[in-house]
Amino acid sequence: MKKIYNIEVDCANCANLMETAANKIDGIETAAVNFMTQKMTVDFKDGVDEKSVMKKIFKACRKVEPDCEIEF
Amino acid sequence: MSRKQKKILSRIIVSIILLVAFAFIPLDGYIKLACYLAVYFIIGYDILIKAFRGIINGRVFDENFLMAVATIGAFALAIYEKSGDYLEAIAVMLFYQIGEFFQSYAVGKSRKSIIALMDIRPDYANVEVDGKLEAVNPEEVEIGTVITVNPGEKIPIDGIVEQGDSVIDTSALTGESVPRNIGAGYEVLSGCVNMNGVLKIRTSKAFGESTVSKILELTENASSRKSKSEKFISKFSRIYTPVVCASALLLAVAVPLFRLFVTGVNPSWHIWIYRALTFLVISCPCALVISIPLTFFAGIGGASREGILIKGSNFLETRSKAKTIIFDKTGTLTEGRFEIDSVHHGRYDDRRLIELAALAESASSHPISISLKNAYAKEIDLGRVSDIKEFSGKGVIAHVDGIEVAVGNEKLMNDLQVEYMPCHSAGTIVHLCVNGEYSGHIVIKDVIKQNSKSAIEALKKSGIRKTVMLTGDSSNVAESVSAQLGIDEVHSQLMPDDKVRIVERIINDSEGKEKTAFVGDGINDAPSLVRADIGIAMGAMGSDAAIEAADVVLMDDDPKKISTAVGISKKCLGIVYQNIVFSIGVKVICLILGALGIANMWLAIFADVGVMIIAALNAIRALHIKKEK
DSSP: OEEEEEEEOSOHHHHHHHHHHHHTSTTEEEEEEETTTTEEEEEEOTTOOHHHHHHHHHHHHHHHOTTOEEOO | OOHHHHHHHHHHHHHHHHHHHHHHSOOOHHHHHHHHHHHHHHHHHHHHHHHHHHHHTTOOSSHHHHHHHHHHHHHHHHHHTTOOOOHHHHHHHHHHHHHHHHHHHHHHHHHHHHHHHHOOOOOOEEEEETTEEEEEOGGGOOTTOEEEEOTTOBOOSOEEEEEOOEEEEOHHHHSOOOEEEEOTTOEEOTTOEEOSSOEEEEEOSOGGGSHHHHHHHHHHHHTTSOOHHHHHHHHHHHHHHHHHHHHHHIIIIIHHHHIIIIIOSOOOHHHHHHHHHHHHHHTOOHHHHHHHHHHHHHHHHHHHHTTEEESOHHHHHHHHTEEEEEEETBTTTEEEEEEEEEEESOSSOHHHHHHHHHHHTTTOOOHHHHHHHHHHOSOOOGGGEEEEEEETTTEEEEEETTEEEEEEOHHHHHHTTOOOOOOOSSSEEEEEEETTEEEEEEEEEEEEOTTHHHHHHHHHHTTOOEEEEEOSSOHHHHHHHHHHHTOSEEEOSOOHHHHHHHHHHHHHHSOTTOEEEEEEOSSTTHHHHHHSSEEEEOSOTTOHHHHHHOSEEESSOOTHHHHHHHHHHHHHHHHHHHHHHHHHHHHHHHHHHHHHTOSOHHHHHIIIIIHHHHHHHHHHGGGOOOOOO
């Protein structure tokens, strides 16, 4: 199940770091951050609770980039 | 300007005012230190907090950390030397913030302008509710709803015109502003602009499935497919930062120790620490990391405005390396529409011959019969035709005005035991036999597209080494078309799976890094499109299959767009290399100058922020595409 979220991140390097951080979270197949369109595409594993996974992703992203926002 | 940007801008202004004020007030000792520290915290508190958090989260060596270390170091040096020169630490922080501000502003601005260009998304659809028109969100419109599109509005959803005549502008989809006349019964695609009449359209698709959504989805996802240059840069930055930090440490510790113990001179700690700090300021890899994807993004955005959809920056890169281009003939280089080329050995007037042929073929829907009927250009009076007998794969025998007319190929003539004149022209030959007597033949040809020849010339000029044409047609047709267009290699009389096999063989034969592109019309050629290094589908407007299978999609069927696409990818890659060389080059030079003590922190800030802004501006050039004539 693929979902696209709007994000807010200031620099391209930070976006790359967010992508790396998000990909370490359980419950997803892959996560991709697109700095240009300010979007994060998350491919969830079947049957996971998307909300709680996104919370974890957000927390992990905040660690690498304290200014970032994810709308979910 | 975002909230964040406004906040940082006000902090920058406050700090500058305070610094100017302090310059005129005579301050001394601890009061001076306290005042300057206050400014330092105003301008740099977020950097310090981020640096601190970074350390806690196990992420040292990011730019915040580097800036924090560099400025705290400069402050400490000023206190240690009792020079009272706190300005430098603050200035470094200030300039860094100004730079970051400009960069976020410039990048944000260019990002938005690219997105605005690509944004062909319609905002609303007019639906009649209780006799009144209401603008609703296109996503809420169900299939089969009648929507009204006023002049000047975008068609929001694909559908069929129920009522109204108008001219529509397809330039948002094709890049070519050729107005198209439409009326009731015509299929229209979302994204086109209605130019004069009011249209009532019954939607045939949901918004999410409509052409405009498909295109948007494709271009927005395009930059997620990373190219090799982008991967190179992320790898590079991962190695680069720690290496620079280690060198800074060497400069700060090892060099003075070496001077002290080995050469026995004054270690001059402060000079080397200062140089090491300069090193750290230069070290941020952001200019590289931002400029490469920004360039690709701009290139993809610019191309989409021309009706060229590129599915990922990796294709843009592969595209620029293509040395061989394989074309499908029908529908790609030729119109896929047959026209009468000439009439030979006619016993009657040419027009009479065409009339007889068209009437005899009147019942058939074969492309050849259609072309004969088109050439006749008059209403067919079916009452004049009787006793129609079709011979599959051979032709037709019918009575026209009571005269027996046989129209067909050589096989039909052989069957009728009529002696026919063989033809040397390339094309499909239609022989005629009237009243048992051979009466001449009509040569029918698939018309070569107007721009095909110039497109191939342009491709060759741009460095394509080999052009190949594949076709299911007979060899003399293929030879004649390829000779006219100047194509290097021809394979004719191919079945669909033969095409894939030839594409595969050409790919295997090509050396190392050279890539092979395949251009086809997307529907029959899907396997070859998928197999080639880059599949280019033409005339894909409204064809989902082509959009799925190809890597590059040309919305209209103008072959000239192929060379435009090659031009775009070359320009884009050129800018990418310029940016890589420029930003790494400037950084390396500044690092060397910094180590030698020639570059101070001011230059270091330029190396960090200035380079990035220049690289970002350079990237934006990829957006502008020269129109080929």
